[in-house]
Amino acid sequence: MERNQNIEKRILWVAERLFLEKGFSGTSTTEIAKTVGCNQALIHYYFRTKEKLFWDVFAPKVEQVVEYLDAPLDESIDFIERIRNVIDFYFGILELDERLAPFIVNELIMNPGRWDKFRDRYLRNESRSTAFNRFENMVEEEIAAGRIRQIRALDLLMNIMSLTISVFIVAPKGFASGECDQNLRKTYLDNRKEEIKTLIVNGLKA
Amino acid sequence: MERNQNIEKRILWVAERLFLEKGFSGTSTTEIAKTVGCNQALIHYYFRTKEKLFWDVFAPKVEQVVEYLDAPLDESIDFIERIRNVIDFYFGILELDERLAPFIVNELIMNPGRWDKFRDRYLRNESRSTAFNRFENMVEEEIAAGRIRQIRALDLLMNIMSLTISVFIVAPKGFASGECDQNLRKTYLDNRKEEIKTLIVNGLKA
DNA sequence: GTCTATAAGGAGATAGAC
DNA sequence: GTCTATCTCCTTATAGAC
Numbered sequence A, B: 001m002e003r004n005q006n007i008e009k010r011i012l013w014v015a016e017r018l019f020l021e022k023g024f025s026g027t028s029t030t031e032i033a034k035t036v037g038c039n040q041a042l043i044h045y046y047f048r049t050k051e052k053l054f055w056d057v058f059a060p061k062v063e064q065v066v067e068y069l070d071a072p073l074d075e076s077i078d079f080i081e082r083i084r085n086v087i088d089f090y091f092g093i094l095e096l097d098e099r100l101a102p103f104i105v106n107e108l109i110m111n112p113g114r115w116d117k118f119r120d121r122y123l124r125n126e127s128r129s130t131a132f133n134r135f136e137n138m139v140e141e142e143i144a145a146g147r148i149r150q151i152r153a154l155d156l157l158m159n160i161m162s163l164t165i166s167v168f169i170v171a172p173k174g175f176a177s178g179e180c181d182q183n184l185r186k187t188y189l190d191n192r193k194e195e196i197k198t199l200i201v202n203g204l205k206a
Numbered sequence C: 001g002t003c004t005a006t007a008a009g010g011a012g013a014t015a016g017a018c
Numbered sequence D: 001g002t003c004t005a006t007c008t009c010c011t012t013a014t015a016g017a018c
Helices: A007-022 A029-036 A040-047 A050-068 A079-096 A100-109 A112-123 A126-144 A153-170 A182-202 B007-022 B029-036 B040-047 B050-068 B079-096 B100-109 B112-123 B126-144 B153-170 B182-202
Strands: none
Touching: A007 A029, A007 A040, A007 A050, A007 A100, A029 A040, A040 A050, A050 A079, A050 A100, A050 A112, A079 A100, A079 A126, A079 A153, A079 A182, A100 A112, A100 A153, A100 B100, A100 B153, A126 A153, A153 A182, A153 B100, A153 B153, A153 B182, A182 B153, A182 B182, B007 B029, B007 B040, B007 B050, B007 B100, B029 B040, B040 B050, B050 B079, B050 B100, B050 B112, B079 B100, B079 B126, B079 B153, B079 B182, B100 B112, B100 B153, B126 B153, B153 B182
């Protein structure tokens, strides 16, 4: 972070880091101000409320993920390969910042008001519908051709997302106290990714 | 709840309900007291701190789940049937109180201190080791006999738990605003359970 | 055992000087 | 645009009367 960026951007930058690390309710505007190096009133001058600051931080991250969602559905390759790519993509996004999955689950899924706002903003819009409809058509085509078993597209997506997100929820915790080795962690992530691909692909067989 | 139970039990009872509904940090000792019908100082008289009250509420629930863990591994039935039973059991536990899964994820997985305490108390003890070792032996036996594909027991368990817990994390939210119909909800849960069984069993094929 | 009163410390938000 | 000062509210926890 550049010390002489404008303060508004520095607040956003610091807030993102602290929200990701300690959650929304675990982060005070006072702490954000102290970390930025300004006073607490300035946070409210720029963003009026803490909740609005949250969305100003959060929205760009969501929109970035939504953008990516269309990419792995490249129709020039085999369907099963596309599914593998979807898994790679989700892993890629969550691996870029490993605090993202716990953050999303904690702040969005757990808070009814936020989830409602999130759904109305990002799950109802056309870009999601088109991406999901494309995906749904692909799945139905494969079923009709007898290349995969009967399954609803939403179930397939839920399976992939549940398995992937869980990896990153559990990852930071470890099953033993001392177990924070980076190599162990990387091995764990890679193993889980391969296992999930195997499970999903194997589980689709007719 | 009986109005003239002793107050200590009433506090536990109310605290459990409020913690499950609104989370630990979303529930104040003042609110617990008000709901119980006593004053806030009494909470501290009986439980000293809010954190200790949390564990007094939480520990029995965990211990109840740990007890159940051994039951579905009945060796007199087919391995695949045992796996189906494990899934039924996890669903059963989480369906008994649908606030349990979000609560566990939120309070335990998200809070490093609590997770450490939880792991040291419940994941390190002998009862878990024996149950898991039994499970691991079963899996290795099936692999050796060529009846299922190569897979680590821990991965199989992670797959089952990830998929199951996610169902209850997403369930209370819904994908549409008005969608809180109990029938829709039950259908959703049953569909997911069947899909998860199909996925896990299909995904185990050699 | 149960109460009132209060300490001691946060929090988010706002008014107004500069 | 940035600051200091402060308001208001709420939290957990404790002291001490009854």
